[in-house]
Amino acid sequence: AQRVTQPEKLLSVFKGAPVELKCNYSYSGSPELFWYVQYSRQRLQLLLRHISRESIKGFTADLNKGETSFHLKKPFAQEEDSAMYYCALGGGGTSYGKLTFGQGTILTVHP
Amino acid sequence: DVKVTQSSRYLVKRTGEKVFLECVQDMDHENMFWYRQDPGLGLRLIYFSYDVKMKEKGDIPEGYSVSREKKERFSLILESASTNQTSMYLCGSGGSYEQYFGPGTRLTVT
Structure with missing residues (x-):
């Protein structure tokens, strides 16, 4: 079965700091990640695809x-990056473009 | 520019009512999807359709049905709304994995 895990519900950083949003997946075939x-x-x-x-x-x-894993990274966070990710x-195969989503991470970038 | 529109942004219904949520896309996509978006649970797939009149259950189909009579339109039906169906509903359409989403319908069942 396909599974996507985002371990952090909330992530807070200050403007200019590096940010990493974690994502781990479980899939037996060749994955496509987004x-x-x-x-x-x-x-x-x-936002992007691998x-x-x-x-x-x-x-x-x-x-x-x-x-x-398919972690999302940015070296210098900006306030406008605040969002849900x-x-x-x-x-593959006959999945008809079906996606399995993780639980989401709310990123807050403080000034 | 892909447009996915949903019939309502906000909807309040009573328990037991039949509820219709409509979604229309203008990019001739074959695949269309309905998700629930709940805090801490992410997006969960309710149903998807890969062609007119074709549909498959997603991860949480119980209490829902769908209809796709035309390629551009995909409807989600709550046969008898219940309070645990209060949620944000997102419609998506797409080809090979890149999905385009509507603005969402926030449904409240009282």
């Missing part, structure tokens, strides 16, 4: 198959 973000009063949207290996808004995430896992 980070979604929801800013206050906005709809949930894709296959593109992009840096979006200064965030990066590396898939570590050995540790089954969800890690999501997609399976």
Whole structure:
């Protein structure tokens, strides 16, 4: 069964500090992993996906198959990064693009 | 720009009422999804549909049904609303894993 675990419900950092949001997954096949973000009063949207290996808004995430992790990192947090972050896992085959989401982490960046 | 719209932002219903939540997407996506979003539980998949008239149960389908008569429209139905169905409901559509979401419907059942 697919499972995504985000161990921190809440994460607080100060502006300019590094931030890491943790995500661990359980999946027997070849995973596709994503980070979604929801800013206050906005709809949930894709932040980044592991296959593109992009840096979006200064965030990066590396898939570590050995540790089954996909942690989201940013070297210098900004106040506008405050949001709810969800890690999501997609399976292959006939899953029709179905995603399994983690419990979410609320990031607060203090001035 | 993908647009996913939901019929209501806020809805208050009484226990036992039949409730319809509508979702429309304009990007010709084959896949559409309904989730519940609850604090501490994340997004949980209720139902999804991969084609017109095709549907599959997600992780928490009990108490819900869905309808997809047209490709762009996916409806979530609460046959007899209960207080434990008070939640934020998100509709999503997408192709290969990248999903686009509606603004959500906050449903309160009293």
